[in-house]
């Protein structure tokens with residue numbers, strides 16, 4: 001084994017944190033199908049890493065990675081054959097993955113393995129516990145504080161906006177045909193955790209508070225959040241529903257800032273409609289607090305900034321019957337229309353002045369008792385997945401007991417205990 005200390009660069013499918021997590025998770029597992037999948041995913045991630053960028057990581061890398069991969073696939077196949085209950089197509093997916101690995105098509109090999117993992121382990125309790133832990137740390141930093149909370153769908157530009165507010169420098173690039181603001185210097189330490197992404201997928205997996213020194217000497221705390229849409233992974237959805245909301249509830253006051261991108265206003269306004277529903281889900285009594293909301297518009301072509309107010313009015317006129325009869329939904333739109341009448345807040349992350357924007361956001365009223373306003377909720381499908389995962393652990397325990405595999409019994413019992421703990425302490429609260 002040699003130490004990988006020099007070689008990882010974030011690319012499309014792997015970042016350092018997830019690589020370290022894969023490694024740590026598999027280290028703690030007894031030999032089983034799940035471990036084998038994790039080990040292979042880790043090896044494949046190593047294969048995908050760029051060998052040029054220097055990073056200080058202490059991860060053991062096999063000297064002959066190709067041979068280890070081959071060996072692990074064989075082991076994986078044996079483990080899969082041993083299972084009494086065979087999830088559908090599992091052998092086939094493993095074979096697909098193996099063939100792709102032999103062809104060095106790592107992305108395909110990885111995706112097939114992820115499918116297998118998802119079917120045998122629908123909920124990654126390790127990942128969920130990690131997310132909850134990070135949120136708990138964030139909760140300490142924002143407890144009893146006045147915060148600005150960025151909300152908006154994935155890709156709307158929340159993380160880029162928070163970097164702008166924290167005075168990170170960036171340069172404009174075109175990535176996959178779209179404008180991307182690549183960070184060039186991150187000065188604020190809290191912002192090191194905030195990654196931005198040119199992909200549609202969310203990079204922010206939990207709430208991240210960023211302290212920004214203000215003109216009067218106090219810090220202004222701005223929080224980046226993961227999107228609250230139902231396309232999140234089950235782990236992010238549960239962590240959002242139980243921990244993020246709890247952290248927000250612990251604040252002294254909250255100024256919600258909704259980040260809306262140009263794209264969501266165009267294209268039949270669908271993005272804006274789903275955003276409004278997400279907001280109502282988070283704050284059922286939103287109508288009573290709507291004046292505390294600010295709206296920031298991103299990705300606007302210069303010549304179209306003046307059209308924001310008129311486009312919103314056009315959407316409002318076009319409301320269907322359901323939308324018209326939904327008071328909260330109407331209120332959100334009316335507030336956006338009111339707040340864009342004079343001068344909408346648009347942000348050019350390179351040219352605009354962050355303090356001007358921050359000062360403007362601070363002039364809005366704040367929600368004084370967030371614990372009475374924000375609510376817990378996780379999607380129905382996440383609830384089902386938690387139950388399914390508990391059942392899977394139970395049947396693995398029975399099966400491992402039959403095979404006298406007590407190490408595995410202990411491991412699965414520990415996992416089941418963690419799921420039960422999360423469920424009993426959090427999910428039963430609402």
Ligand SMILES: Nc1nc2c(ncn2[C@@H]2O[C@H](COP(=O)(O)OP(=O)(O)O)[C@@H](O)[C@H]2O)c(=O)[nH]1
Pocket residue numbers: 152153154155156157158159160161179180181182195196197198199201202203204298299300347348349
């Ligand atoms: N904030 C902002 N982001 C932009 C703009 N134009 C393009 N983007 C890009 O939109 C993508 C998604 O941004 P990100 O901040 O990661 O979105 P998030 O998922 O809401 O955190 C990134 O590639 C940004 O660089 C713009 O005018 N403002």
Ligand SMILES: [Mg+2]
Pocket residue numbers: 158159160195196202203204224225226
């Ligand atoms: Mg983000």
